[in-house]
Amino acid sequence: MDPLVDRLRERLGAAQVLTEKEDLLPYAFDGTAALRQLPRAVVFPGDAAEVAAVLGLAREARVPVVTRGSGTGLSGGSVPLPGALVLCLLRMNRILELDAQNLVMRVQPGVRTQAIYDAADAAGLFYPPDPGSMKISTIGGNVAENAGGLRGLKYGVTRNYVMGLEVVLADGSICRLGNKCVKDVAGYNLRDLFIGSEGTLGVVTEVLLRLLPKPAARHTLLATYARMDAAAATVSAIIAAKIIPCTLEFLDRKTIRCVEDFAKVGLPLDAEAVLLIETDGHPAAAADEASQVETIARTHGATDVRRARDAAEAVQLATARRSAFSALARLKPTTILEDATVPRSELAHMIRFIEGVSARHGLDIATFGHFGDGNLHPTFLTNERDTAEMHRVEAAMKEIFDETLRLGGTITGEHGVGLAKKPYLRQQLGDASYTLLQAVKRTLDPDGLLNPGKIFDFSEHPTSNVEHPTSNG
Amino acid sequence: MDPLVDRLRERLGAAQVLTEKEDLLPYAFDGTAALRQLPRAVVFPGDAAEVAAVLGLAREARVPVVTRGSGTGLSGGSVPLPGALVLCLLRMNRILELDAQNLVMRVQPGVRTQAIYDAADAAGLFYPPDPGSMKISTIGGNVAENAGGLRGLKYGVTRNYVMGLEVVLADGSICRLGNKCVKDVAGYNLRDLFIGSEGTLGVVTEVLLRLLPKPAARHTLLATYARMDAAAATVSAIIAAKIIPCTLEFLDRKTIRCVEDFAKVGLPLDAEAVLLIETDGHPAAAADEASQVETIARTHGATDVRRARDAAEAVQLATARRSAFSALARLKPTTILEDATVPRSELAHMIRFIEGVSARHGLDIATFGHFGDGNLHPTFLTNERDTAEMHRVEAAMKEIFDETLRLGGTITGEHGVGLAKKPYLRQQLGDASYTLLQAVKRTLDPDGLLNPGKIFDFSEHPTSNVEHPTSNG
Numbered sequence: 014m015d016p017l018v019d020r021l022r023e024r025l026g027a028a029q030v031l032t033e034k035e036d037l038l039p040y041a042f043d044g045t046a047a048l049r050q051l052p053r054a055v056v057f058p059g060d061a062a063e064v065a066a067v068l069g070l071a072r073e074a075r076v077p078v079v080t081r082g083s084g085t086g087l088s089g090g091s092v093p094l095p096g097a098l099v100l101c102l103l104r105m106n107r108i109l110e111l112d113a114q115n116l117v118m119r120v121q122p123g124v125r126t127q128a129i130y131d132a133a134d135a136a137g138l139f140y141p142p143d144p145g146s147m148k149i150s151t152i153g154g155n156v157a158e159n160a161g162g163l164r165g166l167k168y169g170v171t172r173n174y175v176m177g178l179e180v181v182l183a184d185g186s187i188c189r190l191g192n193k194c195v196k197d198v199a200g201y202n203l204r205d206l207f208i209g210s211e212g213t214l215g216v217v218t219e220v221l222l223r224l225l226p227k228p229a230a231r232h233t234l235l236a237t238y239a240r241m242d243a244a245a246a247t248v249s250a251i252i253a254a255k256i257i258p259c260t261l262e263f264l265d266r267k268t269i270r271c272v273e274d275f276a277k278v279g280l281p282l283d284a285e286a287v288l289l290i291e292t293d294g295h296p297a298a299a300a301d302e303a304s305q306v307e308t309i310a311r312t313h314g315a316t317d318v319r320r321a322r323d324a325a326e327a328v329q330l331a332t333a334r335r336s337a338f339s340a341l342a343r344l345k346p347t348t349i350l351e352d353a354t355v356p357r358s359e360l361a362h363m364i365r366f367i368e369g370v371s372a373r374h375g376l377d378i379a380t381f382g383h384f385g386d387g388n389l390h391p392t393f394l395t396n397e398r399d400t401a402e403m404h405r406v407e408a409a410m411k412e413i414f415d416e417t418l419r420l421g422g423t424i425t426g427e428h429g430v431g432l433a434k435k436p437y438l439r440q441q442l443g444d445a446s447y448t449l450l451q452a453v454k455r456t457l458d459p460d461g462l463l464n465p466g467k468i469f470d471f472s473e474h475p476t477s478n479v480e481h482p483t484s485n486g
Numbered sequence: 487m488d489p490l491v492d493r494l495r496e497r498l499g500a501a502q503v504l505t506e507k508e509d510l511l512p513y514a515f516d517g518t519a520a521l522r523q524l525p526r527a528v529v530f531p532g533d534a535a536e537v538a539a540v541l542g543l544a545r546e547a548r549v550p551v552v553t554r555g556s557g558t559g560l561s562g563g564s565v566p567l568p569g570a571l572v573l574c575l576l577r578m579n580r581i582l583e584l585d586a587q588n589l590v591m592r593v594q595p596g597v598r599t600q601a602i603y604d605a606a607d608a609a610g611l612f613y614p615p616d617p618g619s620m621k622i623s624t625i626g627g628n629v630a631e632n633a634g635g636l637r638g639l640k641y642g643v644t645r646n647y648v649m650g651l652e653v654v655l656a657d658g659s660i661c662r663l664g665n666k667c668v669k670d671v672a673g674y675n676l677r678d679l680f681i682g683s684e685g686t687l688g689v690v691t692e693v694l695l696r697l698l699p700k701p702a703a704r705h706t707l708l709a710t711y712a713r714m715d716a717a718a719a720t721v722s723a724i725i726a727a728k729i730i731p732c733t734l735e736f737l738d739r740k741t742i743r744c745v746e747d748f749a750k751v752g753l754p755l756d757a758e759a760v761l762l763i764e765t766d767g768h769p770a771a772a773a774d775e776a777s778q779v780e781t782i783a784r785t786h787g788a789t790d791v792r793r794a795r796d797a798a799e800a801v802q803l804a805t806a807r808r809s810a811f812s813a814l815a816r817l818k819p820t821t822i823l824e825d826a827t828v829p830r831s832e833l834a835h836m837i838r839f840i841e842g843v844s845a846r847h848g849l850d851i852a853t854f855g856h857f858g859d860g861n862l863h864p865t866f867l868t869n870e871r872d873t874a875e876m877h878r879v880e881a882a883m884k885e886i887f888d889e890t891l892r893l894g895g896t897i898t899g900e901h902g903v904g905l906a907k908k909p910y911l912r913q914q915l916g917d918a919s920y921t922l923l924q925a926v927k928r929t930l931d932p933d934g935l936l937n938p939g940k941i942f943d944f945s946e947h948p949t950s951n952v953e954h955p956t957s958n959g
Contacts, residue, residue, distance in 0.1 A: 226728030
């Protein structure tokens, strides 16, 4: 009935092509959940040549292609377009090489982030990026969204650990970008263009990752504050003391209550802020920095500072932060996790601003996130069936993004634009940059084959021959 | 006589436009010296609006524009094209902001690299990239070439410290890319596309730089080896011990002799290799790592290990490496400094290979460079007037680049492609990537206005209206 499906089955084998509604359902959404769309079919290529073949067949059939891994994204980046083919890379899940001499690992896109961390760890090495979903997210998805995590301040994000990519372009050609050299200035850096491009410019079929030596020691502290301002002053003082902790996370009052109710960590329910701080590195350095951090926290008004004496206690303290989203997500039918991000110096102001928005619109917004890198997660606890409330959510979000941009921030620190942030992108980038983004898309994907309608809408090249849904937002 | 010059004088003021031959001479070449071409005129814009105006006038006059700073580049990137206008950014030399809370500095492109280092240092902060010419090179040039330096292994290169750019595009529009946020995934990363694009995609008019806290301590060691293999074994053992020194440099036998003759550091003339190693960071960590490095060096066959007891002695030891190029450049009329780069694990092999090439072709090639990041500087000591020898140089270079690529390396680690490496680029990138580079150039600079003929030749868009020289190679 669908000649494209027949040809895909012929090329990949029948078992690698799903078309039954019940088989397609798991591929209809990502971590945002609110955005759902059944694809036309789901295919599971086994290598780059099969990816190229799928793109060729889809192009001939004028069907857009949405690439995905585990679907843990939080901006709708891998949500199918109506009638689209989903290209799922989970079968390409091998670690191809761990080269300890050059501190690099070469992997296929379907390898889970946690498996990369574990393989590095087993070799005494360290893969720092730790997105919240790392137990199930894949490295291909992390690259597509340039995923962040809790270690951004000291160690950066996914981009900072990608040395090379193999990418299948819309026309089926296969590019290898980058290599094992720490320094390489031969030609334009296209590697970084594909990182964070959300599946709209090409399909990543191999990733060369940079590793670090595993930090020999880590110290974990949990500091409690009666006032958010005191927590902010602590963070400023830590940076002023020339200490860059590997983790510098916070919870606001609402999150603290939810977490305590959920995980029983022993947080005081009247606290306005909790900071989770970790130092790592050389044993003497990490210990000294932890002691300095403890002193700074106490000097700047922490009502309590707990320091883990062993790994088990460290895990327990970290639970306060790591369970935040799960704790919040239980409360209301719909949880909308945002990731507005501001320069670190503006973070305390931004948290207060969000509290004001919450009060003004009568909305439940809990905020937690990465104090060290200014990456906030205002989390809307709401009900998508309550139309009136959803309108207030929309208005509140607009106010939050406006303020974020006024402070020199970004509408998305680590989740990507996808479908969720499309309406705000132009405001952040300005016309010249936004137009340039569209021009780059048109150059790399003239037919609008790859995940069209994500990040932004663009008018295709006159030669376009791919059918597009009328609206994806 | 030249209506373009008249209009430039009108717009910028007569003092900001040079046209006399003796005034143009200093702008006819860069650090490669062998490549020379007088420009049509040199202009000194004072801000982004003036840059945009110059691009507009040049486009109307169908005259290509070559942007430059101090002209310390080593691949011909800023050498004028015949008849081109040189856009010199040295007047835009202000540090606009040092934001210690967010660890960022905002500067104009004409600021010298050393001035950035010094301003950060005075605030207890650290700007790590240290290209060899940093005392006179400008940050705009560093960004254009993605300059490296001695600290690449631990700290990365210029790219790793650029958070944002203001760029004037070929059509005169002004893009702001990036911000003070450590995490930002809003739209494609165009910032990294401009970094290292050698003035062919846009003109950078402002740079937002990331800073680090200043390392509290540094230890400097100089290890001498009778055999290069022992030096290589030391480097492997340091990495295997999970130590990442901030500097890990080497000199080969020929360089050692020249340096000793020039700088009298006390190097043994029969040594086959010298390693300069620096550890830095927390005082306890840096000291411990230096002791470990010393032990490792001795265990792996160093005939001598000197460890600086104070800053003055550290400077003296570092002189051995830092004077390498100056020492070599005195010997012959023409010095050609290459920067072939291989994965670190292949570096000892590559050094031996270059020795073989040198012997086979009867050429004087001294090699030094960055052992930590595999970035070699085979330095040809020759005479450009000796045509026969220059043909042998060319043949030798081709062999070196072929071997570099066979080992998974790059034809340029930190100098850029410019004019010098153009013939080798396609071989490294492969057809698909090379074609994509050209497509990106065509998208951003459809008329071929910006430094055309650098990095690669490309066929312009049919609407092109800029006069091009017939050959730039």
